[in-house]
Amino acid sequence: MTSGNDMEIQVENRDGSVLVTPIGEVDLARSPSLRSRLAQVLGDSPARLVVDLSQVPYMDSSGVATLVEALQQSRARNCSLFLAGLQDRVRSVFEIARLDTVFTITPDVNSALEA
Amino acid sequence: MTRLPPAIRIEILSRADLLAPVRAMLTSFAERSGFDEVETGHLALAVDEALANVIRHGYDSRPDGRIWLSAFLIEEPERRIRIEIEDEGHQTEPAKIASRDLEEVRPGGLGVHIMQEVTDTCQFERRTPGGMRLILEKTPRGAKEDHSDQNHAGTPENGHQ
Numbered sequence: 001m002t003s004g005n006d007m008e009i010q011v012e013n014r015d016g017s018v019l020v021t022p023i024g025e026v027d028l029a030r031s032p033s034l035r036s037r038l039a040q041v042l043g044d045s046p047a048r049l050v051v052d053l054s055q056v057p058y059m060d061s062s063g064v065a066t067l068v069e070a071l072q073q074s075r076a077r078n079c080s081l082f083l084a085g086l087q088d089r090v091r092s093v094f095e096i097a098r099l100d101t102v103f104t105i106t107p108d109v110n111s112a113l114e115a
Numbered sequence: 116m117t118r119l120p121p122a123i124r125i126e127i128l129s130r131a132d133l134l135a136p137v138r139a140m141l142t143s144f145a146e147r148s149g150f151d152e153v154e155t156g157h158l159a160l161a162v163d164e165a166l167a168n169v170i171r172h173g174y175d176s177r178p179d180g181r182i183w184l185s186a187f188l189i190e191e192p193e194r195r196i197r198i199e200i201e202d203e204g205h206q207t208e209p210a211k212i213a214s215r216d217l218e219e220v221r222p223g224g225l226g227v228h229i230m231q232e233v234t235d236t237c238q239f240e241r242r243t244p245g246g247m248r249l250i251l252e253k254t255p256r257g258a259k260e261d262h263s264d265q266n267h268a269g270t271p272e273n274g275h276q
Contacts, residue, residue: 005132028167029131058138060163061229065222072221089156096232097225098217
């Protein structure tokens with residue numbers, strides 16, 4: 001059980017890749033827990049990190065900033081970062097911030113794992 | 116000019132955990148006021164970004180600052196929602212509040228850009244005697260365009276104002 005500000009975030013290894021699945025809205029209250037989880041995962045320098053956003057119905061700029069930070073950390077560690085399964089509302093925020101072409105965005109997790 | 120009273124006026128503390136309930140309230144208000152799903156989402160996003168800015172920059176993430184949010188439903192000359200957000204935090208020169216260069220890929224600094232992109236009006240003012248006031252306005256597409264355009268609502272591509 002998580003409190004209101006802690007996100008449920010699932011992490012699993014799949015075929016040498018790490019899959020991170022946050023569940024719920026990502027806003028200023030919750031982005032710190034996503035940030036620390038991603039930093040922890042990236043600390044192990046995985047070859048590929050897939051963030052499954054299919055269960056994130058809402059994200060504000062603090063969530064986007066968290067993922068930009070993860071992108072920078074992944075590049076520094078030669079890790080390929082994929083964002084998978086964005087809902088329309090979340091994809092819209094990336095488009096408004098003009099970051100939809102900066103990230104590698106795939107329709108679903110399998111596409112990211114096979115890329 | 117006669118000023119209508121707000122349909123909603125609430126006072127909240129500068130706590131990030133209160134953003135979600137405010138979003139839920141505004142989402143319901145906008146939907147009942149004739150905004151489609153995309154427009155409603157954008158209005159809630161703009162208010163979320165505005166409140167997050169007040170919490171982080173106006174009150175330096177202190178949880179005990181006061182924020183007032185007023186929502187007006189204006190009918191003339193066209194239907195629109197106006198949101199006013201007021202605080203007692205640090206004052207900033209409105210002219211210096213600007214979106215950053217988006218070519219530079221780095222975390223942070225996107226809130227003002229998002230607010231400007233998803234609303235029709237995004238205006239910062241200094242309050243007297245202290246704090247800031249932000250005025251956000253958004254008009255539903257149906258009030259500006261042919262009603263047949265509403266059939267296209269719901270996709271992010273046509274959701275940007």
